[in-house]
Amino acid sequence: xxxxxxxxYLTVAIILxxxxxxxxxxxxxxxxxxEVAGVTGQGTYIWETFYPARGEIYDRNGNLLAGxxxxxxxxxxxxxxxxxxxxxxxDSKVTALDVEExxxxxxxATLGMDPTKALAKMTDTSAGTAYIVxxxxxxxxxxxxxxxxxxxxxxxxxxxxxxxxxFSAQLVRSYPENDLASxxxxxxxxxxxxxxxxxxxxDNILAGIPVTVLxxxxxxxxxxxxxxxxxxTLILTxxxxxxxSVENILxxxxxxxxxxxxxxxxxxxxTGEILAMSSTxxxxxxxxxxxxxxxxxxxxxxxxxxQAYEPGSVAKILTMSAALDNGTVTPGTIYLDTxxxxxxxxxxxDWDRGAWGYQDMTGCLAHSLNVCLxxxxxxxxxxxxxxxxxxxxxxxxxxxxxxxxxxxxxxxPGDSDWYPVDLGxxxxxxxxxxxxxxxxxxxxxxxxxxxxxxxxxLYAQVRDGHQSxxxxxxxxxxxxxxxxxxxxxxxxxxxxxxxxxxxxxxxxIAGKTGTAQIPTQNGYDSKDINASFIGWGPVxxxxxxxxxxxxxxxxxxxxxxxxxxxxxxxIEKLVILMxxxxxxxxxxxxxx
Amino acid sequence: MENxxxxxQKVRQAHWxxxxxxxxxxxxxxxxxxxxxxxxxxxxxxATLAGHEIQLLQSNxxxxxxxxxxxxxxxxxxxxxxxxxxxxxxxxxxPAEPEDITYVVVSGYTxxxxxxxSQPGAASQGQSQKPMLLPDYTESLFDWVTRTLASSVPAxxxx
Numbered sequence: 232x233x234x235x236x237x238x239x240y241l242t243v244a245i246i247l248x249x250x251x252x253x254x255x256x257x258x259x260x261x262x263x264x265x266e267v268a269g270v271t272g273q274g275t276y277i278w279e280t281f282y283p284a285r286g287e288i289y290d291r292n293g294n295l296l297a298g299x300x301x302x303x304x305x306x307x308x309x310x311x312x313x314x315x316x317x318x319x320x321x322d323s324k325v326t327a328l329d330v331e332e333x334x335x336x337x338x339x340a341t342l343g344m345d346p347t348k349a350l351a352k353m354t355d356t357s358a359g360t361a362y363i364v365x366x367x368x369x370x371x372x373x374x375x376x377x378x379x380x381x382x383x384x385x386x387x388x389x390x391x392x393x394x395x396x397x398f399s400a401q402l403v404r405s406y407p408e409n410d411l412a413s414x415x416x417x418x419x420x421x422x423x424x425x426x427x428x429x430x431x432x433x434d435n436i437l438a439g440i441p442v443t444v445l446x447x448x449x450x451x452x453x454x455x456x457x458x459x460x461x462x463x464t465l466i467l468t469x470x471x472x473x474x475x476s477v478e479n480i481l482x483x484x485x486x487x488x489x490x491x492x493x494x495x496x497x498x499x500x501x502t503g504e505i506l507a508m509s510s511t512x513x514x515x516x517x518x519x520x521x522x523x524x525x526x527x528x529x530x531x532x533x534x535x536x537x538q539a540y541e542p543g544s545v546a547k548i549l550t551m552s553a554a555l556d557n558g559t560v561t562p563g564t565i566y567l568d569t570x571x572x573x574x575x576x577x578x579x580x581d582w583d584r585g586a587w588g589y590q591d592m593t594g595c596l597a598h599s600l601n602v603c604l605x606x607x608x609x610x611x612x613x614x615x616x617x618x619x620x621x622x623x624x625x626x627x628x629x630x631x632x633x634x635x636x637x638x639x640x641x642x643x644p645g646d647s648d649w650y651p652v653d654l655g656x657x658x659x660x661x662x663x664x665x666x667x668x669x670x671x672x673x674x675x676x677x678x679x680x681x682x683x684x685x686x687x688x689l690y691a692q693v694r695d696g697h698q699s700x701x702x703x704x705x706x707x708x709x710x711x712x713x714x715x716x717x718x719x720x721x722x723x724x725x726x727x728x729x730x731x732x733x734x735x736x737x738x739x740i741a742g743k744t745g746t747a748q749i750p751t752q753n754g755y756d757s758k759d760i761n762a763s764f765i766g767w768g769p770v771x772x773x774x775x776x777x778x779x780x781x782x783x784x785x786x787x788x789x790x791x792x793x794x795x796x797x798x799x800x801x802i803e804k805l806v807i808l809m810x811x812x813x814x815x816x817x818x819x820x821x822x823x
Numbered sequence: 824m825e826n827x828x829x830x831x832q833k834v835r836q837a838h839w840x841x842x843x844x845x846x847x848x849x850x851x852x853x854x855x856x857x858x859x860x861x862x863x864x865x866x867x868x869x870a871t872l873a874g875h876e877i878q879l880l881q882s883n884x885x886x887x888x889x890x891x892x893x894x895x896x897x898x899x900x901x902x903x904x905x906x907x908x909x910x911x912x913x914x915x916x917x918p919a920e921p922e923d924i925t926y927v928v929v930s931g932y933t934x935x936x937x938x939x940x941s942q943p944g945a946a947s948q949g950q951s952q953k954p955m956l957l958p959d960y961t962e963s964l965f966d967w968v969t970r971t972l973a974s975s976v977p978a979x980x981x982x
Contacts, residue, residue: 236839240839240843244842252856254860258863259860287895289940291936293938295896295898298892299892300892300893301889301892407899407902409905411905450877450878453875453877453878456877461888466938468937471904690937693940697942700937803921807919813926
């Protein structure tokens with residue numbers, strides 16, 4: 232009996248032990264079973280590519296110039312369609328065509344699609360097609376209408392629900408100001424690549440770096456998910472209000488003068504910050520597909536940086552400042568203008584073919600005398616003259632942070648196409664090709680105590696909530712500060728003595744017109760000219776440097792008539808938008 | 824006295840008594856293993872739920888960011904130069920001319936140069952933006968026991 236009880240106890244103990252041991256074994260088994268791993272993604276990693284959101288672009292006052300908006304790709308999952316062989320005679324009574332027609336009608340009602348085309352997309356697929364793209368870049372409001380309809384019909388029978396429709400959201404570039412500052416911003420194509428302007432120049436930092444990584448499907452490893460930083464936000468030096476005003480003035484100028492194109496640049500001469508830069512044509516950046524139509528052939532996207540041309544008389548300020556700086560002349564130096572001056576065996580004439588008699592250097596600038604400036608450059612000598620022009624950066628890229636800059640061309644003694652006469656013609660802006668931005672950079676030395684500043688459009692970068700501001704850069708000191716003050720004073724006097732149309736009451740402005748002939752393969756064009764004006768102010772404390780260039784104006788052949796009034800319109804806006812008080816108020820402020 | 828000792832001796836050596844001791848020991852071990860397995864299962868379930876929640880939050884974060892971008896762009900469109908000009912015109916405003924402006928000298932006034940988009944409290948540069956997890960959520964049981972024991976030893980005492 233005793234033995235029997237022992238066996239009974241032992242049997243019960245073994246059963247209990249097995250049952251008890253089965254519990255933790257089962258726990259371990261469940262957790263490691265392939266079924267559970269399949270459901271939870273345990274131990275599974277998936278290759279995923281993360282595309283960071285493209286950084287935004289703001290103007291200097293925080294106005295959004297380039298942002299992102301959500302659009303949807305609307306797909307139809309063809310794998311969950313009823314069997315196409317089902318012709319409606321089977322038990323389900325629902326054919327693939329029923330479902331497709333229902334989707335096509337919904338697409339018509341919400342996406343505005345042609346139902347016939349939508350249906351064709353679904354019916355014209357080959358066997359085995361997993362999905363078809365019903366719509367790309369669908370605006371979010373339309374996609375949401377379709378989503379709402381899908382939710383509404385979710386529980387409907389197969390034939391009338393929209394369960395086969397899928398949505399995938401993506402961010403695309405959006406420009407709320409449409410064509411404003413378009414030549415500065417550039418554009419972004421569907422593949423998220425930036426072209427032209429800021430979008431191309433800063434494409435890498437705006438787009439961020441797409442990362443392809445193994446992502447754990449196991450939710451317990453959620454902490455291993457990569458952190459993909461968005462592209463950096465950029466703040467430009469551009470002032471939206473000034474930009475809009477300048478564009479408006481330029482557009483009106485083209486109409487009133489009949490010019491084929493135009494460019495206006497506004498820069499802070501102390502920092503090199505571009506406050507506005509406009510050239511024609513411009514495009515609505517939200518419709519970049521029209522780029523080839525708007526910029527046909529060789530048309531530059533941004534003339535201000537990409538189109539080199541002979542600047543004409545505005546270049547005289549560089550020649551005169553160089554001659555003053557190396558002591559060749561002083562403002563009081565007298566030159567007898569007989570109406571012709573021969574350089575390298577070639578006679579040079581004034582713009583009116585007249586003889587202006589005795590002129591001091593201010594008079595030479597005021598009357599824009601080619602003969603006088605040709606004499607000045609020859610007095611300097613080619614070595615000294617070209618050394619100064621190179622220090623001004625002519626013939627070299629300024630390095631402005633916009634894609635597509637052209638270097639221009641400054642022929643130098645020794646070059647195969649340089650002739651002695653070039654020393655004379657270059658002095659008044661002929662035989663040299665420069666871009667408007669080069670002229671602006673060179674002139675910044677005159678307006679900024681001899682220090683030439685690097686022109687740029689990037690004010691700051693913002694990353695992870697930190698703003699890094701760019702520091703102004705001085706790229707050279709081509710002339711002494713005293714020379715800069717002297718030439719500024721001479722140009723101010725020249726404008727005032729001529730009662731230039733560029734002046735506005737209450738503000739002292741320095742500037743120079745430029746009426747340039749246009750070179751052709753058969754010499755200079757006798758009909759068309761380039762009209763330009765460069766100026767800065769207020770002269771005591773320059774806050775702006777403005778360059779105006781109109782290509783082939785038809786209303787008049789003199790820049791003083793065509794370009795100077797445009798300059799005036801620009802600075803009238805600038806003094807308001809930049810809060811620059813008249814000189815009398817500034818003096819009062821300084822005196823405090 | 825001798826009888827008592829004999830009874831105790833017999834009980835200790837009883838076959839059922841030895842078996843019961845073994846069974847007891849086995850059950851004790853089983854309970855211990857079950858408890859550890861149960862705790863492990865419980866923690867795993869909670870971690871999985873938290874992971875799912877993180878996945879959902881990450882998905883929501885992406886949606887919210889897209890939504891914010893949308894709204895910001897829409898707002899910028901409403902405040903665009905063209906839009907503001909037409910609204911101002913409709914309200915009877917016109918662009919100011921130089922002669923419309925009166926300047927007043929205000930000592931100490933410094934005009935704003937440009938926008939500052941720095942966010943207060945943003946992580947310092949170079950600091951990871953990856954979410955930080957407390958050690959409680961990452962350390963193993965062994966680590967926890969070691970840390971608890973280490974913290975229970977008074978500072979300065981010799982091991």
